[in-house]
Amino acid sequence: MEEVAPKVTIFIDGQPFEVKPGKNLLEACLSLGEDLPYFCWHPAMGSVGACRQCAVKVFKDENDTVGRLIMSCMEPVRDGLRLSIQNPQAKDFRSNIIGWLMTNHPHDCAVCDEGGSCHLQDMTVMTGHNYRKYTFEKRTYRNQYLGPFLNHEMNRCIQCYRCVRYYKDYAGGKDLDVFAAHNHLYFGRHEDGMLESEFSGNLAEVCPTGVFTDKTLKEHYTRKWDLTTAPSVCQHCSLGCNTIAGERYGTLRNITTRFNGEVNGYFLCDRGRFGYEFVNSASRVRKPLVRSKLPESTSKSIALEEAAKMIRNGRVIGIGSPRASMESNFALKTLVGDEHFYQGVSEPDHDLVEFNLEVLQQTEAHILSLKEVERCDAVFILGEDLTNTAPMLDLAVRQSVRQQPMLEDVPKAGFPMWQDAAVRELIQDKKGPLFIASFQPTKLDEIATETFNATPAEIARLGFIVASIIAGEEITVHDVSEQTQRLAKQIADTLLSAQKPAVISGTHGGRESIIKAAANIGNALKAKGKDVGIMLTAPECNSIGLDMLGGHRLESAFDAIGNGYADTVIILENDLYRRASAAQVNKFFDKCKHVIVLDSLHNKTTERADVLFAAGTYAESDGTLVNNEGRAQRFYQVYPTTEDMQESWRWLIQLGDQVQHQHMRGWEHFDDLLPAMVVAHPNLIGIESITPPAEFRIAGQKIPRATHRFSGRTAMNAVNNVSEPKPAEDPDSALSFTMEGYRGQAPSSIIPFYWSPGWNSVQAINKYQLEVGGPLRGGDPGARLIKPTLQSRSTHFNEAPEHFQPLDRHLFLVPLYHTFGTEELSVHTKGILEKSPEPYVMLNSHDAQEMNLAEGDTLAFKIEEQVYQLPVKTGSFIARGAAGLPIGLPGLPFAALPAWGILNREISWKKQPQPIS
Amino acid sequence: MFSLLRTMWLTFLHAFHKRDTVLYPEEKNYLPPRWRGRIVLTRDPDGGERCVACNLCAAACPVDCIALQATEDPTGRRYPEFFQINFSRCIFCGFCEEACPTYAIQLIPDFEMGEYNRQNLVYEKDDLLINGEGKYHGYNYYKVAGMAIGGKDKGEAENETPPVDIKSLLP
């Protein structure tokens, strides 16, 4: 942690204030709650002094009455400094500046998607420039097509440069820039086309005007003040970024960032931001279905009765899900009994996640949070293609490579870190160490010091060697090429000389040995006294949580039914066809007497259901997820639903009630589940107190989900019935579904939206933070369930795998991941489907040549019994004898990867001895 | 005593005054144009829907009796997909008209909206949209705004220069 420097005193308009040194005046003023307008400064990106909007008067001493105008974002805090925000000259200056910035601004607010959450609107009001003075001609631009996620309306630009600074400098994008000159500056791409960055959606929040806006929101546009919003957690990967989900007229309208200083900070990835459309999908299960009563849907009570009959008369097992909440999984586990609960994840994932958890519980290294990764000054990634497996971690690593040069050069040059332009000018292209060992080239390679493309076994071997070198022990890995040894030495030395080295790995490499290697490196560095951190990714949003709850493997569930040990199954939010081969799952279902399924979307598994319950998605549910670092985070229901659709845990509780389950007696609401869960699973202690209980009130009031400007309450339902119904009540949380309630700031874990008088845009976040850019008041939400224990022992693993050996007539298939396409739910968004690739198989170019295959030709192969016929892509960095198979893509049958694929007999391929590493 | 008699006398005199009451509905009273009665949605001079679905009227409405949803035609012109006013809630304050940046929503001197069934007081866009400009003539919001829509390209709005050629370095 940073040292606490003594506070210094500054005088704002004659009033003394204690502030932290090292900040700039703008940050200091905002942290003190002052309203000072700004545009180009951004808490995550520092100052460049481009817009001139933040001017204040600074005085030499108490006798100085004239003072001078300075840009507050460019001036460091000094002890005894005197400044004036209210000085008439400063005010006049700021009001003129905004007038000039806006000379060409169109008369668009009424049709602008930013309107109502526009920083420019807020700042014009703040500076008093309510009426335009400029009456002459305005410059115009043509807009660009930027892909399915963002809308472009260049006329609205005020040239603050935030977009390019974010997109290029912060997120490492290449295809957005500023063009032209003088007053013709143009912010866009060199030509129309999809933005390439996986983080482009943040432009909608970074741009203070309506130039970049959310295109998916435009499809069902709603002003911010009309949204019913609730704090939520992204469900599209294991990182658990915090989001705000907004609803209007019963459909989910948008996802915006919910600041969490420990996790995602100010940003989200595009999968998380735009992947919400599945909630509104036409293939939603909206009512319970009972097979004997098809094609009509049935009522809640009939469905419950039917299911209860099946449960009473059958021997029941339950299959949980890593994409369902802790509460739902726990309710199912309780309903069927611990010994009949199966995790419902694929074979490889089961082992890997279990191992992940073991490592997290035992590692000596510090378990990193996403934010901490940004501060690490040397990173070694083993077996992960972060951009595609844990996107925001890619963004964090992109910040970490700047750490070392910044820490080295900037203090010498003697200016503060927030001087963004100066810092970037100084360090230029200098990058801190980043080593990536992955199966195929990744997007992060461009900023890496060294990369290493090889099969999972070789990656693990490299990791083991690095760990041995760090620990200074003999290398037990046999048969290592000189090149690999040299690389391992370089990595080991670099990690050892760093102040905060980080090891990043996870389940996506497909091999336990890779995680073992990562754990070894962490422990070895710790033993050398390093402040080392480790981060392991997990497959899905609640993978770690599910594993903490425990449960048997899916294969055993198949056996249980197959052997006649059980005959009825309850499947919780899980498409088994994505967990095991179609043949296996079909056989399983054929053997089941009764299948009860709870899910939100129709899929191949729901087709086999005898009773299908309509489960709410995250927007219609309360629940808790445990992310990859073991952080429990609560998401809240956004809008009320009819009783035909409800949280899975509620269905299960009601089922328990029907069958008079003794352990579920008295369960009714969300808060009934948590204490029971902690009693049954002491390893989850802490999960019950991450948010205030449902009875929590401030001044006797609930926290409203809607803003005080929420419109149309007495008209939106009037077409159906002019007498307004009683507003829906939320018995499960301290939030109310309406605008009634406490108007002040909510506790940090249940902030439904950011708003403060005069601050309607997302920039209102400033007002919710302890200090600008810092943690939220009351602490960042969520709690780590995995705490370093005294029993932590530095487990040392020493089973380094043998060299990878290609096999004649076989291909070793390694899983490949795609930000857009791999994840089950987000592909229901049109734009994400558009960006996701068609199924393919990736081969080494030489292998392809030998097999007489050109790019695009079809290759046929078999994994277990599943036959694949896929177009070939080739790459020269793919290990020979191995191939990449994208998993999870829509239409691509499941395979438990990594696995050997048997090539079709027709294709002959000579075996050759190949050096792999 | 005297004041009592005076009052009675004055009341008596009223019997011979000109009548203030009119025989409504046979006879109709004059209502000034600024009378705040039934709400209409008007059209711009070119006959296009004036309302751009900005939601300002709905936000301004103190009883929240306006609900609408924005949508766009293929050329990018924004308009309300639906527009509902619940007149059984409306207090005819005129705030919506004040808030409207396009002169679309206007209150007109018509109050004859009585219904036996309260449900009939919920007006849809079909019931609200008239074929004219209402009280404010000549204003066409899209001619002023910078958005390109069908029939008005970039640079063709009032006080706009043609789109800049970003490849040119000339001043």
Ligand code: SF4
């Ligand atoms: S960017 Fe803001 S100020 Fe400009 S038109 Fe849009 S809402 Fe209005």
Ligand code: SF4
């Ligand atoms: S497009 Fe937006 S972020 Fe970029 S310079 Fe213009 S106003 Fe600033």
Ligand code: SF4
């Ligand atoms: S990184 Fe993962 S959790 Fe974060 S927004 Fe993207 S998909 Fe969601």
Ligand code: SF4
């Ligand atoms: S304020 Fe005017 S333009 Fe805006 S939604 Fe209401 S009627 Fe339409």
Ligand code: FES
């Ligand atoms: S915020 Fe200070 S100059 Fe832009």
